[in-house]
Amino acid sequence: MTDLQIEIIGLIAATFTTIAFIPQVHKICKKRDASGVSITMYVIMFIGICIWLCYGILIDSIAVITANGVSGILQMFIIIFAFIHRKKN
Amino acid sequence: MTDLQIEIIGLIAATFTTIAFIPQVHKICKKRDASGVSITMYVIMFIGICIWLCYGILIDSIAVITANGVSGILQMFIIIFAFIHRKKN
Numbered sequence: 001m002t003d004l005q006i007e008i009i010g011l012i013a014a015t016f017t018t019i020a021f022i023p024q025v026h027k028i029c030k031k032r033d034a035s036g037v038s039i040t041m042y043v044i045m046f047i048g049i050c051i052w053l054c055y056g057i058l059i060d061s062i063a064v065i066t067a068n069g070v071s072g073i074l075q076m077f078i079i080i081f082a083f084i085h086r087k088k089n
Numbered sequence: 090m091t092d093l094q095i096e097i098i099g100l101i102a103a104t105f106t107t108i109a110f111i112p113q114v115h116k117i118c119k120k121r122d123a124s125g126v127s128i129t130m131y132v133i134m135f136i137g138i139c140i141w142l143c144y145g146i147l148i149d150s151i152a153v154i155t156a157n158g159v160s161g162i163l164q165m166f167i168i169i170f171a172f173i174h175r176k177k178n
Binding site for chain 2 (some may be wrong): 001009012013014015016017018019020021022024032037040041042044045047048049051052054055058059061063064075
């Protein structure tokens, strides 16, 4: 299997695990409510994603970098929205 | 940076992103209720995790294999429990 084929498999995996968070972001946007979201879970995950990003850069994996870059942005959005919501209420 | 050091960084990342799912599993176990869980999200994520596992094996990354192996088991538990719960009610 070539490196390109392997990276494509990684990118398919990245697409699935990133897409999985979109329903949560959509739900928060639509309801303008993040009270059902566990901030602790997303903060722990966000820290992990940042370290994954460093790991991806170190092992030169486009799939790992892309997956964690996009997921990191989505997670950051969920965390910021959850904080704003908590302050308002 | 040595390969071992890079793998350690990956394993730290894996620990964070895996630990993040534990509060969800704990909540389901304690309440014996998974009605608040989006099965679609976890099924999409489970498919992605299985592909990540193949990718980890192909690029020989202990961190990617460990992270997705453990997360896969946790996600499978959430999905099975959510299905059982839905059938009972």
